Amino acid sequence: MKATKATRSSAAAPRVNKVVFSRTTRTKNAVTTTRKTVYLPRAVPDFDREGNPLLKSSAFIVQDMDSGQVLLEKNASLAQPIASISKLMTAMVVLDANLDLTEMLQITDDDVDRLKGTSSHLPVGTRLTREDMLRLALMASENRAASALSRFYPGGHSAFIQAMNDKAKALGLSETRFYDSIGLNRNNVASARDLVAMTTAASHYPLIREFSTTAEYSVPVSGRERAFHNTNALVRNSDWQINLSKTGYINESGKCLVMQVVLANKRMAIILLDSSGRFTRVADAIRIRKWVETAVAPARIASVSTLSKLN
Structure with a gap:
């Protein structure tokens, strides 16, 4: 044809x-x-007339992790639902507790999502180690795995949520609140600026870096090996150097993506919240990369935060 x-x-x-x-x-x-x-x-243009990337996420921030310099931001201090980005805090609370990662945890009816009705590839009765539950929660955003992690915490779910909020307070995350370990509750909120700090804290945990960027992993489910895939397609792209990643989505949050990446030999935090289209968050990340690597000369980076506050 x-x-x-x-x-x-x-x-x-x-x-x-x-x-x-x-x-x-x-x-x-x-x-x-x-x-x-x-x-x-029609193809959507990548840049405006001033050379700034045309991003479709309603709130975002791009920050140089080494200098602390903000390169791009929009609505960065606005607290809004963050969906499964919450699982980064879930992982930190689990690891802070120094719990036995080889302990077997079992999915029960208590882990079934009755709030949003989301599905899962982990049937009730599935038994996995705490380490595998943590990996699947971060990599494949498995809600039942994140729920089981909070149930098997000393003191149970309520103590776990308290620990999440205590950790947020300790990190100085003033616009951040948690009501579940999964992110299905729309009251789990944070600002893009807070998420830079949360991503930075999470990046200090080797297992979070490893598990959140694993492209594929198989575990035994119902008597056979089942492959799980990372919810961020960019981790499977060898052109990207991604040190930490997490996606999120519920209706109230829109599509969300947080990453710590290396661009132009610099460690960057990319926080994208409330993207409306299916591929918008990935397209925005690609525009940011193109902007940093080609549109932003090294000499311009020093003043770009004053040039590119897109509000």
Whole structure:
């Protein structure tokens, strides 16, 4: 099938591209040509006229982790739902408690999501080590694994949530609150600026760095090996150097993504909150990378925080 783009005057350019597909079929007795018109969205530009990336997340911050310099920000102090980004704090609380990572934990009815009705690849009755539960919670964002981690905490779920909020307070996260260990509760909130600090703290835990960036991992489920995949497709891209990653989504939060990455030989925190489209958070991350590596010269980085506050 051959595609030919229809021509239109620039003055009447539509918001979408019209593409006409034509196909010629030859038989012994006839030649038949069929045409199909398809309207495709126009490519979204990566940068505005000033050279700043056009990001679709409603709140974001990009910060140089070594200098502390903010390169980009928008609504960075606004507290909003963070969904499964909460699991970074869940992981820190588990590891701070120095619990036995080889202990077997079991998924029960108490771990089934009755708030949002989300599904899981961990059936009730599944038994895994605490380490594997932690890995699946971070890598595959398994809600039942995160729930089990809080149930098997000394003092149970309520003590675990208290420990999450105590940890947030100790880290100085003034816009951050937790009501569950999973992120399904819309009252789990934080600001993008707080999430830079939370990501920085989480990056000091080798297991969080490892588990959150594992591309694929298999565990025994219902008598057979089941493969789980990272919810951030970028960790499977060898062009990216990602040291820490976590995705999140509920209706109230939109698509969220936090990462600690190396761009232009600098450690960067990228926090993207409330992206509306399925691929928007990844597309925003790609725009940021392109901006840092090509649009932002090293000499300009020194003053970019004053140039690029996109509010």
